[in-house]
Amino acid sequence: MDKFTIPTMAEMAAKGEEPEILFWVGCAGSFDERAQKITRDICKILHHVGIKYAVLGTEESCTGDPAKRAGNEFLFQMQAMTNIQILDGYNIKKIVTGCPHCFNTIKNEYPGLGGNYDVIHHSQLIQQLIDEGKLRAEGGESFKGKKITFHDPCYLGRGNGVYEAPRKALEILDAELVEMKRCKSNGLCCGAGGAQMFKEPEKGVKDINIERIDEALALEPAIIASGCPFCMTMLSDGVKNYNKEQEVKVLDIAEITARANGL
Amino acid sequence: MIAQTLFLLIVIAAVALFTINVRKIIRNINLGRPENRSDRPAERLITMLKVAFGQTKMVKRPVAAILHFFVYAGFIIINLEVLEIIIDGLFGTHRIFSSFLGGGYNFLIGSFEVLAVLVLVGVIAFFARRNFLKLKRFSGTEMTKWPRSDANNILIIEMLLMTAFLIMNSAEYAFIKTHGSVAYASLYGHDPAGTFGSISPTLSSLFSGFSASSLFYIERYAWWFHIIGILAFLNYLPYSKHFHIILAFPNTYYSKLQPKGEFTDMQSVTNEVKAMLDPSYIPLPVAEGSRFGAKDVQDLTWKNLMEAYTCTECGRCTSVCPANITGKLLSPRKIMMDTRDRMEEVGRNIDKHGKDHTDGKALLDDYISREEIWACTTCNACTEACPVNIDPLAIIMELRRFSVMEEAQAPASLNAMLSNVENNGAPWKYSPADRFNWATNN
The missing domain is CATH 3.40.50 (Rossmann fold)
Structure with missing residues (x-):
């Protein structure tokens, strides 16, 4: 900085x-x-x-x-x-x-x-920057062949129909993109929306972020990508729950883009 | 002549009873608050054509979509046959359409029979799926005795109706082929219109060896059973989840057209907030006496209430709800079923005790618990999954609004969050002066 x-x-x-x-x-x-x-x-x-x-x-x-x-x-x-x-x-x-x-x-x-x-x-x-040719994936970390899965934030995906933009940012990495079964309009919430981020969940049998991380980890990804700070917290906690922080990174689209360009 | 008079009386009674019950449903829907959903008519029409006629949202589950399409197409197209039956019944004619459709009539009846078989395939598969496969989607706390038997009633009635239709056609086919026109004319009192059908030639072998009079009575009995069955089914609809076959169309027409993430704004609140920020502000008119949010069905909009009557309890919403999947009490289907049950209770109270009667009960707490409304992540999975664009989230939000704004009852941690937003401009307890620290403490 x-x-x-x-x-x-x-x-x-x-x-x-x-x-x-x-x-x-x-x-x-x-x-x-x-x-x-x-x-x-x-x-x-x-x-x-x-x-x-x-x-x-x-x-x-x-x-x-x-x-x-x-x-x-x-x-x-x-x-x-x-x-x-x-x-x-x-x-x-x-x-x-x-x-x-x-x-x-x-x-x-x-x-x-x-x-x-x-x-x-x-x-x-x-x-937009990729489409205009102003942003590429060069000069930084290589994501080539790495297995990445994208978790759709509800208020970006279902809430506003933005499914392709974050995937576009991943496509230029030459990585191996894998989709969870519940993706895009069928995406499963991380559990933080609707002010849930700020309260304890109601009584149930499982936490929503664990349900989601189970689905993500089943794909054995190197990176779980998202585009929301609340999803970030929920998914990171989910990965920590299984002590997988070393093998699986939870990263924002912006972080991946910055790394790929050596910023 | 007696048969025609009897038929006329049955039709009049069926239509009258249906009208009375539909008017009650309309009255109940109008208990809701007004809301303008008549803007952008072209977009609304397209939504209805796609979602209701085209069933585009059904395909998320392809097997159910195909079976449902059989039943749906059968329902729409076989109605043409009902029209013929009604004309025949009223005027004492027989297969009236055959007199002016010529060869086309055989094609018509042939198609109906194929559809009838497809409907049978669909409803038998649905029945088996509900009763033997034990899908999780068809259980759940809200699937109590009545919803379960309602679903089976519908499927059984449809099986019986389609069976009667096929028996009626094949008995007549067997009669003409085995006993000929002379025997036909002597029992029916008129010449046969001909032999028709695509499935009935095969099915008619079931009736080989039957006497002319047996076949006559089987055909006549099946004819009466079919049409009385349809009129009875029509009158079952207002009491049943099956009412979706009618309301799916207006309900999708009046769909929410904004992005799913956009929640309604409350003009009543805007007035107060603007008056606070600017004393010279002149408030826009708002409905008098209305409370913030919803405690009971009258506080919801007419559209929320229409949706409750439209719900056919398929449970696609609940099966994708993150709260429900992880074992929480919340089930979006239950939200809709509770809203309908409460609305019908309020309607019955009005019928019995007049418009101003209150029974001391409400949708919130007596039907839907606080635990349910606070378990929602507002993720919109339920609204995305609903094949007829029902929005359970809108009802949940209105109940939350009442709970927070009228009663100041939110979970303690949410109250803490709200006071942080109010005092610090962030949901956490950080000083607004530190908001830009991220730029320097790298």
């Missing part, structure tokens, strides 16, 4: 400049240690391809997604309207998020409250 500094909106506005795209980091990406690595890798990718971007830094706040899914519409709308004021204050038009929950909320639920932006998830940004 010493190679470049992360530009904030406040600094940019002070210089009278506007970014091409705002990177919405999200709470997990800001505070969760594991997710912070993904955040930095997204910045590295943005920096690498030379996109003029900025983050809100301390001006960013929770989108309100967990409050809304937990049934607290008041709190959600308070968060949303405050965020919209800030975004509109900086005249933001285009946003990339590091989290499918932030992506879904800003893209789908902010317009009804007056916040209209062109919102993409970071896997879509990576796909």
Whole structure:
């Protein structure tokens, strides 16, 4: 991170400049240690391809997604309207998020409250950069022949129909891509959605992340890829549960892309 | 003439009873809150054509999809035959369509018979699957005595109806082939229209050696059994999960068209929040007296309630629900069945005690428990799996909203999360001032 500094909106506005795209980091990406690595890798990718971007830094706040899914519409709308004021204050038009929950909320639920932006998830940004030829998989770690399976985050896949973008990012690696039986529109939740991330599960016979990791591990992958900080936590915990952290890595699409390019 | 009058009375009674029951269902659906689902009509029509007519979501389970398609195609196409039977019954004619369809009539009846056999194959397979294969999808806590017998009733009635149809045709075929037109005319009082069918020539061998009068009575009995059976089945529908054969069409037409991840916004909340943030804000009108979220069926929208009547309890939702798979109490199918049961209870109360009667019960707690609603991951697997676009998640969310906003009752850890969002702008207890630390503490 010493190679470049992360530009904030406040600094940019002070210089009278506007970014091409705002990177919405999200709470997990800001505070969760594991997710912070993904955040930095997204910045590295943005920096690498030379996109003029900025983050809100301390001006960013929770989108309100967990409050809304937990049934607290008041709190959600308070968060949303405050965020919209800030975004509109900086005249933001285009946003990339590091989290499918932030992506879904800003893209789908902010317009009804007056916040209209062109919102993409970071896997879509990576796909666009690959399509435009600005991003390849070269100069870094080789994933050639490695067995990778992709876990669809619910709010990216079923929630918004984004199935191909993250797979596109994996296809250029020349790796061996394997699909779980429950993939794409039939994908199984990691167990964190709907504010489950922040509570203990109800009584049952098994944890959802274990059910999911059983399915992933049955494929004997070297890497389980995902695109969501909450899936990351749930899947990593699942792998740890079987003491398989050495053999199986859980990585975000952004981390894999950054590594493949030696960023 | 007696037969015609009797037939007319039976048809009138069947249609009248059906109308009364359907009106009750419409009344019950209208207990729900208003919601506009009439925008984007072209898109809605396409959704209905694809999902309901084209059964595109059934194919996720190919074997069930093919068998179901047999029954579905049979149901739609054999209805043409019912039209003929009704005309014949009312006017004392016999096989009226044959008089103006000519050679096409044989093709028509031949096709119906093939379909009838396919329907039989489908329903027998379904019956065996339900009763002998013991699929997990057909058990579960909500599959109590009535839902199980309802499913079997439907399959048995369909078996009987199709059998009666085939017996009716093959008995007549056997009559004409063995006893000839003269014997036919003397028993029936008119000449035969001809011999028809694709399956009945083979089936008619079952009746070899039967006397003319036996065949006459078998055919007539099967004819009456078939049509009375269909009218009875029609009147069974409003009490049954089988009502999906009607509601699948409007239900898919009024589907949610937004991305699955987008949850409804609450205008009533927007008014209050905007007024808090901006004192000069003039609130938009909202329905009076409504509570936040849903405690009972009247707090849900008419669409939520229509979906409860549309559910045919196939359990595809529950079989893909991550909470249910891992042994939690939540079952999306149960959410729909409970909503319907409660709605029918409220409807019966209105019939008995008038509109303002309250029985002190509610959908939340008396039917659906808190444990169920809090086990949902909002992953949308249930809505994706439903072949008729039912949205159990929408009901779960309304119950959560009531629980949190009207009662302040959420699991303790969620309350902690909510207060963190409120005070720190993040679901965890971190200071907002530290939010940008990730950029420096590498």
